[in-house]
Amino acid sequence: MIKGLFETHINVSNYEKSSSFYEKLLNIIPLYEDRVRKSKFYWVGKPGESMLGIRENYPSPLVQRQHFAFRVDVEDIIHANDYLKALGIESTNFYGDSPEELMVFPFMPAVSIYFDDPDGHSIELIAMLNDEPRTELEIMSWKDWNQLHTK
Missing domain, CATH: 3.10.180.10 (2,3-Dihydroxybiphenyl 1,2-Dioxygenase, domain 1)
Structure with missing residues (x-):
């Protein structure tokens, strides 16, 4: 198993x-x-x-771009952009936009932030959310997800 x-x-x-x-x-x-x-x-x-x-x-010697994700807690995601910035690492959201607006994958649900290593490998920090999965919803901002769950 x-x-x-x-x-x-x-x-x-x-x-x-x-x-x-x-x-x-x-x-x-x-x-x-x-x-x-x-x-x-x-x-x-x-x-x-x-x-x-x-x-x-x-x-x-050929390096092919790979992707992998590290599981973190939601509290870590809240501070991840500042943490990465302090290390001199640029980050983005799922769409490659500003990490100030993190995106939620409703089918899981989870929120994440992305950055690259020195060889361009795509690394993700991802946190599972304590909400029920919503497979009918598209990827959305964390702000929109939270508004949906406070109604």
Whole structure:
């Protein structure tokens, strides 16, 4: 029985530069570094629950843009833009617009913020909302979602 996603590995152009980037992020805990293979592994959140691996030029020097999301709490999403900005990381909402207006995916429901790593990999911080899923609704702003749920 599948319980969730355990690990994600991405190819990077410079593992030391990428290591520096990922180590700035909240709850990214260095686990193991293999200098010979130019790779590094991290626990994401609680050790033993989820892992991220980065490896330079593997299997080739071509780096294909990937996407992955880190689960966070709603309270973290509220401050995520300021947190990322303080780290010198630009962020956007789902549509690539200002992160000041975060978007909700009603089918889940969840709210998220996006940013890129040094190789252009798309990273998402996503928080599940404590509301019932609304599959009939399109993606909407968090403000509109909250107004819908306060009526």
